[in-house]
Amino acid sequence: MRLSNYFLPVLKEAPREAEIVSHQLMLRAGMIRQQSAGIYSWLPLGLKVLRKVEQIVREEQNRAGAVEVLMPTIQSADLWRESGRYDDYGKEMLRITDRHERDMLFGPTNEEMITDIFRSYVRSYKDLPLNLYHIQWKFRDEVRPRFGVMRGREFLMKDAYSFDLDEAASRAAYKRMFVSYLRTFDRLGVKAIPMRADTGPIGGDLSHEFLILADTGESEVFCHGDFMRFPVPGAGVDYGDDAKISAIMDEWTSAYARTDEMHDEALWDDVPAADQMNARGIEVGHIFHFGTKYSTPMGAKVTGPDGKDHDVFMGSYGIGPSRVVAALIEAGHDDAGIIWPASVAPFDVGLINLRSGDEATDTACGDLYSKLTAAGFDVLYDDTDNRAGGKFALADLIGLPWQLIVGPRGLANGEVELKERATGERLTLTLDAALNRLAEWQAETAARFGG
RNA sequence: CGGGGCAUGGCGCAGCCUGGUAGCGCACCUGGUUUGGGACCAGGGGGUCGCAAGUUCGAAUCUUGCUGCCCCGACCA
The missing domain is CATH 3.30.930.10 (Bira Bifunctional Protein; Domain 2)
Structure with a gap:
């Protein structure tokens, strides 16, 4: 979404x-x-x-x-x-x-x-x-x-x-x-x-x-x-x-x-x-x-x-x-x-575009959004033109388990940030590594909370 | 149901005591500058002050009644 x-x-x-x-x-x-x-x-x-x-x-x-x-x-x-x-x-x-x-x-x-x-x-x-x-x-x-x-x-x-x-x-x-x-x-x-x-x-x-x-x-x-x-x-x-x-x-x-x-x-x-x-x-x-x-x-x-x-x-x-x-x-x-438990969180991941309107950032976010959605994640993509601070505050407020933070600065190095809401831990990872980390979590969550 | 409190743009509040025709912050709209933890400048829109009656030349402000909502106690997923 x-x-x-x-x-x-x-x-x-x-x-x-x-x-x-x-x-x-x-x-x-x-x-x-x-x-x-x-x-x-x-x-x-x-x-x-x-x-x-x-x-x-x-x-x-x-x-x-x-x-x-x-x-x-x-x-x-x-x-x-x-x-x-x-x-x-x-x-x-x-x-x-x-x-x-x-x-x-x-x-x-x-x-x-x-x-x-x-x-x-x-x-x-x-x-x-x-x-x-x-x-x-x-x-x-x-x-x-x-x-x-x-x-x-x-x-x-x-x-x-x-x-x-x-x-x-x-x-x-x-x-x-x-x-x-x-x-x-x-x-x-x-x-x-x-x-x-x-x-x-x-x-x-x-x-x-x-x-x-x-x-x-x-x-x-x-x-x-x-x-x-x-x-x-x-x-x-x-x-x-x-x-x-x-x-x-x-x-x-x-x-x-x-x-x-x-x-x-x-x-x-x-x-x-x-x-x-x-x-x-x-x-x-x-x-x-x-x-x-x-x-x-x-x-x-x-x-x-x-x-x-x-x-x-x-x-x-x-x-x-x-x-x-x-x-x-x-x-x-x-x-x-x-801070939602993974099993009932309204979305799995909040994808945060730090610079909506920037072509490279928009492209990267669009790509991540497609990949995550295809992999079965329910993603809330913050594609608004609000400022970074506002987006972070919103993501924290609604408590999605993960925030995937994408901005031009990190992208220049091929990196994004992944923040876990519950612990506050932030990881700087390559795009693929971030997707892999989320996939791990997805598997853990299915094992822990699945039917 | 007993006790207490509140009601003023979407949200948070000031104004009320001492009546003179409504203001602030955020949000919203337009333009511009911005953009990595809630930006800035300029301009703009929006409120019959919960409802009704009364007092008064004049009521958001005083009086009475009503309604709604919240909190504390007794009861419940």
Whole structure:
């Protein structure tokens, strides 16, 4: 993409209303625009990151055996009356009346609807286990939306729902999602820690939150240092092997990890002082096992091997991709701007032409742009006639992993500069050497973050 | 929902106390000189000062009401 053809409305100064760094940087980098309290438009750069996050989440859900569907944002109130939540949910639910005076709502979550889909089609235990998910916008009319997309009223959520014949099978489904979350956050390039959680209004008896560690996180985290050492299951993990999956979850739940809300000083004292890790985190995922809470009132049952009907056991599993985008910034930034993990960076390389209009420089940049694009790099080519300083500042702000800096001075020696955003390291290389270095990185990144 | 704050060109702000018809920086447009870490000169465009009512000869400025947004607390991906 040539910057001159792109839409990247950056701001030199952060709007006053933005308090936290991710919100400031998302506004400054032209990723989002606020349309109303807690409601945002996603501009091209932001959307690109959001889609990448979404795609990684999708791939790991699919790998774990979940099947994608897409349910509507608007739901009928009748469905929610069946579960009893229409009255329970309170003012967080945005209620809408259509032209026929029917009670509708903008879905804050989809347990009822997915249960309705399930009961409409599934009759036999032989069709289980089943896990259906979708990635769809939700709306929760928060009393106090804040911190940009970190806590918006409208937000993108991946929500998966598992259906099983009995408690044991349902718990196995829960563990598969648990493991898939470990992989998902690892591929997103962040350290996420699963913590025992309150089940809250969704109900149930087994629940974990996944928190991305970031110094500016909202929640205080107490966890054992072992979490930094537990191995993340690889792409080859066998989700069909219940024992193996169970063992992974056992390991990842073997050490103490709680947020301040669930913190237990007595248990904490049992953790050796050297292993006590006190950090901050951002909740980006939450999984629940809630048994027959919805299947019973809504009549979602299957015929078992015994020839009798059984209410199905369910769980739900959420990740908020829109919040993840903000959390990644909280976890990766410096004074100059964002530092994206390679797997979700909006572009791989920022190609900086230091002297647009200079024939030799333009030619060299055009050539590099073609070669990189052909080699599978997503390149943002700054071909504008801005000054060097402005281009550097922009590149740092939007946080692409690499900056390939091309100017007449270096070209005279057949050289360009390659700057790595994360480390700030700058290398002066020949054109070919620079391309080779990027190719190495591409291979490393594919190995590290690939599906 | 309780408490606090803010609202003046696209963004950041001053002006308000002590009413006299709106200003600064950045951004934008034109021309020129420039060009390796946010250039300089000259010229230019853009705001019924959130909305409504009131006080006054006169309101960005004073009064009242409303709306929007932000922050702190209780709740959430």
